[in-house]
Amino acid sequence: MLSVEVWRGTDRGRFQTFAVPRRVNQTVLDVVSEIQREQDPTLSYRFACRVGMCGSCAMVVNGRPRWTCRTRVSESASAKGALRLEPLRNFTVVKDLTVEMTQFFDKWRDAHGHFEPGGAPAQDFAVVEPASPQRQAADAAIECIGCGICYSACEVVAWNKDYLGPAALNRAWTLVNDVRDAARDARLDAVTGEAGCQACHTHMSCTTFCPKGLAPTYSIAGLKRTFLLRAVSRAWGGGR
Amino acid sequence: MNAALYLAQRLSAMVLAFAVTAHLATILYAVRGGLTAGEILARTRHNDAFLFLYVVFVVAVAVHAPIGLRNVINEWTPWRGPLVDRALVGFGGLLFGLGLLAVMAVYQP
Numbered sequence: 001m002l003s004v005e006v007w008r009g010t011d012r013g014r015f016q017t018f019a020v021p022r023r024v025n026q027t028v029l030d031v032v033s034e035i036q037r038e039q040d041p042t043l044s045y046r047f048a049c050r051v052g053m054c055g056s057c058a059m060v061v062n063g064r065p066r067w068t069c070r071t072r073v074s075e076s077a078s079a080k081g082a083l084r085l086e087p088l089r090n091f092t093v094v095k096d097l098t099v100e101m102t103q104f105f106d107k108w109r110d111a112h113g114h115f116e117p118g119g120a121p122a123q124d125f126a127v128v129e130p131a132s133p134q135r136q137a138a139d140a141a142i143e144c145i146g147c148g149i150c151y152s153a154c155e156v157v158a159w160n161k162d163y164l165g166p167a168a169l170n171r172a173w174t175l176v177n178d179v180r181d182a183a184r185d186a187r188l189d190a191v192t193g194e195a196g197c198q199a200c201h202t203h204m205s206c207t208t209f210c211p212k213g214l215a216p217t218y219s220i221a222g223l224k225r226t227f228l229l230r231a232v233s234r235a236w237g238g239g240r
Numbered sequence: 241m242n243a244a245l246y247l248a249q250r251l252s253a254m255v256l257a258f259a260v261t262a263h264l265a266t267i268l269y270a271v272r273g274g275l276t277a278g279e280i281l282a283r284t285r286h287n288d289a290f291l292f293l294y295v296v297f298v299v300a301v302a303v304h305a306p307i308g309l310r311n312v313i314n315e316w317t318p319w320r321g322p323l324v325d326r327a328l329v330g331f332g333g334l335l336f337g338l339g340l341l342a343v344m345a346v347y348q349p
Contacts, residue, residue: 159315194314198246224246231247 002077004031005084006043010093015084016040028068028076029057031083032097045097052211055147059097060086065152067211088152104148104165111168112190115175118182126180138177141170141219143212150206150216162195166206166216169197173219176226188227197223245307252304259297284346291347298339306332 002022005015018035029047036043047057052070059068061076062084077083091099108114128135150166157163164172172191175181191197197220206216270280284290306328313328314320 156315192243194242198243227243228247228250231243 001081002031002073003080003082004035005082006032006035006096007086007093008043008096010095013093013096022073022081026073028059028061028066028071028073028083028085031073032059032068032085043097044095053145055145058088058147058149058152058211060088060152065089065149065209067147067149070211088148090152090154090157091148099148101148104151104167105146107164107168108146108171110190111164111172111196112183112187113168113171113175115178116181116183116186122180128179134177134179137222138174141174141214141216144170144214145212147211149209149211153205153209155203155205156199156201160195160199163199164191164195164197166200166220169200169223170214170216170219173222176223185230188223188230191223192227197227200224245310248303249307252300252307255296255300256304259293259300262293263297281346281349285349286347291343294343294347295340298336298343301339302332302336305335 002020004018004020006018007013008016018039020031020034020039023030029050032043032045033047036045045057045059047069048054049056050069052067055067057068058065060066061068061071062078062082064076065088066076068085073083085097087093087097087099091101091104094100130136144167146167148167150170151157154163154166157165169191172187176184176187181187200217200220202217202221204217207214207218210216275283309331310324310328313324
C-alpha cells in the first residue's frame with residue numbers, strides 16, 4: 001500500500017493521509033484519481049488529457065513540481081512507499097491541489113507573449129529557413145504546455161511576486177525570434193526591468209523541472225543578451 | 241533590477257574581473273617577494289599606473305556593491321522604494337570615499 005499525504009484546504013490547510021493500493025505502471029495522477037473516486041469525492045484537483053499535452057495536472061510531488069500524468073509512482077515515491085502531494089508553489093491555492101492560474105497567464109500577456117502581425121499584414125507566406133539561427137532558437141523553446149511547473153520551481157517568483165517568470169519570458173523569447181513579428185522592440189521593453197528578464201538569477205530550477213525538457217533559463221539569457229545588444233546598438237547611434 | 245542598474249552592474253563586473261585579478265596578482269607578488277611595508281610604499285608612492293588601477297577598482301566597487309545589495313534587500317526583506325535606494329546611493333558614496341582614502345594613503349603617504 002501507498003501512504004499518500006494530500007494537501008487539503010487553501011493557502012491554509014493540512015495534510016490528510018490516504019492509503020492507496022500499489023498498481024503496475026501506476027502514475028501519481030492515477031493515485032489522486034483513485035482517492036477522489038474511491039475514498040473522498042470532495043478532493044479537488046485538475047487534469048484533462050492524461051498524456052502530457054495539456055499541462056493541467058501539475059502538482060508538487062514529494063517536494064518536486066511534476067506533471068503527475070507522466071510521473072510514475074515507482075519513480076517518485078519514497079523508499080517506504082510514501083507520497084506527499086501539494087498544490088504548485090507560487091500560486092494561490094483555490095482548493096486542495098487546484099491552483100489559480102490567472103496571474104500566471106496574465107504575465108504571459110504582460111510579457112507581450114502574443115504574435116503581433118503589425119499594421120500591414122504580410123501579403124505572402126513568410127519564408128523561414130528551418131536551419132536559420134532564429135528559427136532554431138524559437139524551436140528550442142516553442143513546446144511549452146503552460147503547466148506552471150517552472151513558475152512553481154522558480155525562487156525569483158517566490159521573492160518577487162511581480163517577476164514575469166520563466167514561462168512568460170520563454171514565450172517572449174520565441175516571439176523575439178519570430179522574423180514575422182512586428183513588436184520586437186515593444187516586447188523587449190515589456191520583458192526588461194525589475195520584473196523582467198534581468199531579475200533572473202540563473203538558478204536553473206525552471207530548466208531542471210520543465211517536464212518538456214525545455215530550457216527557459218537559456219531563453220531568459222537570450223532576452224538579456226538581445227536587450228544588451230540593443231542597448232549597445234542604441235548607444236552607438238545605430239537605432240535598433 | 242531595472243535596465244540601467246543591470247547594465248551598470250554587468251559593466252562594473254567586467255571591470256572588477258580585471259581589477260581583482262590585478263589586485264590579487266599584486267598581493268601575491270608583494271608577499272612572495274618578501275617586500276617590507278616600506279618597500280611596498282616606495283613602489284606605490286606617486287605611481288600613476290597604481291593610482292589609475294585602484295581608482296578604477298574603487299569606482300567599480302562603489303557601483304557594483306550597492307546594486308547587488310539592493311537586489312538582496314529587495315528579495316529577502318520587505319524594504320524597497322526610494323528610501324532604500326537613497327540609502328544605497330549613500331552606501332556607494334561611502335565605499336567610494338573610503339576606497340579613495342585608502343588609495344591616496346599609499347599613493348601619497
